[in-house]
Amino acid sequence: MNKIKVLVVDDSAFMRKVISDIINSYPDMEVIEKARDGNDALQKIETFSPDVVTMDVEMPKLDGLSALKNIMDTNPVPVIMLSSLTQNGAEQTVKALQFGAVDFIPKPSGSISLDIEKVKDDIISKIRIAAGAKRKLQNLNINHDLNSIVKIKPPTKKIDYKKQLKKLIVMGTSTGGPKALHEVLPKIPVNIDAAILIVQHMPPGFTKSLADRLDILSQIKVKEAEHGEKVIPGCAYITPGNYHLNVESIYNQIKKDLIINLNQNNPIKGHRPSVDEMLLSVTKHFWSDIICVIMTGMGSDGSKNLHLIKQKGGKVIAEHQSTCIVYGMPKAAIQTGNVDSIVPLEDITKEIISMI
Incomplete structure (x- = not known):
């Protein structure tokens, strides 16, 4: 050996x-x-x-x-x-x-x-x-030059808190995920008509730094998710380490709101946060279009509940094996038969936009 x-x-x-x-x-x-x-x-x-x-x-x-x-x-x-x-x-x-x-x-x-x-x-x-x-x-053709990363963004990120949430993007990733998120999120246009919920397997103390870093590089607002906050189009929310991210819907006379609910329920297959837990929650409580993206990572988190995305009429994207640091989570997702599109990392943002 x-x-x-x-x-x-x-x-x-x-x-x-x-x-x-x-x-x-x-x-x-x-x-x-x-x-x-x-x-x-x-x-x-x-x-x-x-x-x-x-x-x-x-x-x-x-x-x-x-x-x-x-x-x-x-x-x-x-x-x-x-x-x-x-x-x-x-x-x-x-x-x-x-x-x-x-x-x-x-x-x-x-x-x-x-x-x-x-x-x-x-x-x-x-x-x-x-x-x-x-x-x-x-x-892999890895880009290490900060100056070459997309940084074009408006002087201030104006968030319209009154805008109706009609589309939701959910992302799950693990080993190699921070690099993948640095490739995907900075390319998303500021006027995207969707909110983004992200589970990145990462311990406490690091997810806020990841969110802050991505916010600097991205056109959209990127932040660490907070308990009780409203999900807004044009924002990406990274789940804090050691918490699950659930959502709940609140109805009023004018519109529906989606609210983030963080909890420390038992880990699922060793994961907290869990992609499967997030998918279960959003398919129960979100009322409209969902796009799910599964990227590089060890294991199979996210694959169990992909069928719920499909039952809601949603679409599923998996990262192609050629660009995965670890081809575990995307492979498990593809094996379920619920994946609509398999694309290399550099094309994932373009695929998201085309689906939206």
Whole structure:
């Protein structure tokens, strides 16, 4: 059996040792080398050709984000970022995911986490997933240049809170999802006649940074969803980590309103938020057209309730295998027979607009 070769990058000698010991305790993987900063990592990637790199976000000299951009531009290899749970750590992690990191792991207690063993299972499972994405990552045309991303938006994002909600787009994604959302949402026009609800599998503390980042880059308003708020056309709402997103409809004499209802009911198949939970709720309570988009991610979340979208007369788009970092969720969706269109990531926004 060929072992997964891992390069561990961290400026703390303690963290390098602890993470290496965790990895080396599993028979299907091994740490082939360690690096103390980004410059050291770049040299050792060239020399040792690892299958996966685990890399601290915050390091001296060449930090994790700068090193990641260099790696993706010159020698693409799956990178898993290790991040502190600070606001700055979350913001840097979201940028890293945009620039091509496969996934990230929050350090339980800061940059030097004596309790890193708490996320041991997360480290191992994400290394295995990342290793499977190596060939895919090298074949993808990943855009790392912020200046080339669509940024054309009006001076202020004027939201018409009185506008009737008639169309709804629901998106579900997991591993590789932040990068996919950075490709899709900035292309959506400001005058889109629909609201967007998004489930991205992500732990608490990171979804707000993701929403804030996407809001800067997008023409539409992007925000972290809040309990009790009204769903407005021209807005995208990202479900907070560790919450399910449900909706309820409220009727008045003039129009119907859709209200977001966040809850911490039991995880569904290990997920909170759950795409399936969101789909179940919107098909129960939304009164008009629904478009569902399933993008890159491990597992099958979202596939169980796609038939409810079809029963409501809605349409379903799945990301094509060729652009998925992990072809799990789209594959499961396609296998249900409920998908109307299968398109590569760069064409998903165009497909949404054509369906609307």
